[in-house]
Every structure is written in structure tokens, then in C-alpha cells.
């Protein structure tokens with residue numbers, strides 16, 4: 001069962017140029033643990049490569065992208081089509097869209113098999129996400145550090161995202177700040193993160 005968002009007080013941050021909200025334990029047990037197990041076992045996890053400074057590098061984690069059929073986007077001339085919704089993820093997507101009053105039509109899932117899997121500094125500011133996207137991020141499994149830093153000032157924030165926590169990266173986050181999941185070599189357990197997004201359909 002998800003507790004109604006209105007019944008839980010989020011932790012809120014008003015950062016310079018960005019706002020963040022964090023609902024600890026948004027997804028309760030046993031749904032959170034069952035969901036983690038099921039998605040790790042059932043999804044067609046992939047390790048695509050990304051091009052950095054002219055060289056191909058496999059991403060240091062596993063990934064699946066899913067969403068509505070219309071949520072495709074064009075990148076370097078190729079049209080990317082999301083996988084169909086897994087029923088569990090579709091259910092969370094609907095609950096999140098209703099609770100946050102945001103029309104999410106896709107989700108990027110990242111599976112960090114241990115603390116060695118990670119994600120470097122970036123912002124989710126691709127054109128297909130529109131002007132100032134609101135991204136809802138649900139974490140399952142082992143807690144991991146989530147770092148934020150301002151693009152132009154020496155301001156940083158570190159959060160710990162645990163099992164069932166929901167982080168909403170709202171206005172300004174992608175424009176003015178970067179975020180990452182750093183390596184934590186002492187973490188041995190796995191973690192799943194789902195970022196719910198709205199993709200402006202490609203024409």
C-alpha cells in the first residue's frame with residue numbers, strides 16, 4: 001500500500017534555483033521488497049554504451065526504459081521506442097501521476113547491482129523532456145548516496161535514498177543543478193531506481 005501523499009510530510013529543500021521534496025518510505029512493505037525482487041528478476045536489463053569524448057563506454061549499471069507507445073524520442077537521428085509498461089511500474093506511475101498531478105508517460109529504470117555500479121554527474125535536461133521537467137524518483141533496495149551540486153557555485157547537497165523513498169526533482173533542478181550516484185565500494189547489496197518522466201512525443 002502506498003500511503004496517500006497528503007498524509008505524509010515530505011522533507012523539502014528550497015535550493016538556490018531549485019526545489020526538492022522527499023517522501024521517506026512512500027512505498028511501504030511488503031510491496032517495496034516484492035517489487036524490487038520482481039523487477040530485478042523479470043525485466044530485460046541492458047547495458048547500453050554511451051559516447052564520451054569520442055569513445056564508447058558501457059554504462060556502469062543496468063538499465064531499462066519503459067513507457068507509453070507515444071513516448072519515443074529521437075537521438076542522433078535514431079528513434080528510440082520504450083518497452084511496454086511492466087504492470088507493477090504502470091501501477092506506480094498512475095498513483096504518482098495522480099498524487100503529484102503530473103502526467104508521467106515513461107520511466108527510466110536503473111539497477112545498481114552493488115556499490116560499484118554508479119551514475120556520473122549529469123542533469124536530465126534533454127530536449128524531449130521539455131522546458132523545466134518534474135522528475136519523480138523512486139528507490140528500492142540498498143540505500144545509496146545521492147549527490148547534488150550547483151552548476152556554477154560551490155554548493156552541494158548529499159541525501160541518502162533508501163528503500164521505498166520517493167524524491168521529486170521539481171522546478172529548476174535540471175537547469176541549475178547536477179546530480180549523481182557515486183560509487184560506494186562498501187555497499188554490497190543491489191538498488192533499483194525508477195525515474196518517472198514526461199516525454200514530449202516526437203513528431
Ligand SMILES: O=C(O)CCC(=O)C(=O)O
Nearest residue numbers: 108110124137181193195
Ligand atoms: O539512481 C538514482 O537515484 C538517480 C537516477 C538518475 O539520475 C537518472 O535516472 O537520471
Ligand SMILES: [Fe+2]
Nearest residue numbers: 122123124179
Ligand atoms: Fe538523473
